[in-house]
Amino acid sequence: MNKKITILLIDDHPVVRTGYRRLLESNPGMLVIGEADNGESGYQMWQQFTPDVTILDLNMLGICGFETMRRILSYDAMARVLIFSMLNDVTMVYRAIKAGATGFISKQSGIGEMIHAVQQVSLGKTYIESDLATTLAMHATRTENHETLLDVxxxxxxxxxxxxxxxxxxxxxxxxxxxxxxxxxxxxxxxxxxxxxxxxxxxxxxxxxxxxxxx
CATH class of the missing domain: 1.10.10.10 (Winged helix-like DNA-binding domain superfamily/Winged helix DNA-binding domain)
Known part of the structure; x- marks a missing residue:
């Protein structure tokens, strides 16, 4: 029997977590082993369960998604974090990947894309939602400008x-x-x-x- 991909959901909207938990677990190869509604408890839960993939929102009360991801990656640099956010502009995508995220999808994406993203991220592959990846490529010539703002x-x-x-x-x-x-x-x-x-x-x-x- 193949091992299921274990998933931790960190998002401060309970309806979002409940909906995506059901959708993810409709795939027989996936198991949501925990949910958290903020970065602090999400990080503690990550330490407890060490999931294969952490699905993380960026905009939460308390410590933001970026700080939550920093703590997770400081604990384990090989941790696989999939950003799942309403903040889907090229600046956020660039910043998230640069900070160590393994993938980025928007909350407008379909369940098929999320399942595919989780599968790819669980293998250690970088995955960016197709529309966002196209936008990121179109803005490649602006990379230096992005770095000027983002890195400082x-x-x-x-x-x-x-x-x-x-x-x-x-x-x-x-x-x-x-x-x-x-x-x-x-x-x-x-x-x-x-x-x-x-x-x-x-x-x-x-x-x-x-x-x-x-x-």
Whole structure:
């Protein structure tokens, strides 16, 4: 009997987890061995179960998906993480793969694509959803520009950069990602300095230029 691919789902939406658990387990070769609704408990559960594939959302309360992935990969550099996110622009894909993700698919993808992605990632192969892979290739000439923005910011700074660009106040950001408003302000000052930005208008313009937010 062939061994099933064991899967850990980390996503803060219970309906999403329930739906995809059922769909994944409709494949006889897959078994969801755990679910977590935040990065902290997801990392603890990963240590407990060491699944073949971790399906991870990027945008969660508390520690973000990038930090969760960093902790997992720090524990085991060979861990296989499949990013499953609404944040499906080329910047996010590039950043996720660069940070060590084995694959990236959007929440708009069909179940067939997710099952295929899990199968490929479980074998250690990098898998990017077909439409996103095409977009990434089309933007290949912009790689140096992406690196200029992506590499200079920490994962937390990048998370706050995006939330500020989306119009969240420091108080709202603090509540959303479970840190103090003062810490948000420090991160915002640091990222503004790193990116040589003078005000929020410039930050928003940069976010639009890099497809981090839409106009």
């Amino acid at each position: 910011l920490t994962n937390r700074e990048f998370q706050i950069f995006k939330l500020v660009a989306e119009g969240y106040s420091n108080t709202a950001i603090a509540k959303k990602i479970s840190i103090s408003p003062k810490t948000v302000s420090v991160h915002q000052l640091n990222l503004m300095r790193k990116l040589d930005l003078q005000n929020t208008t410039q930050l928003i313009r940069m976010a639009i230029n890099y497809n981090i937010i839409q106009k």
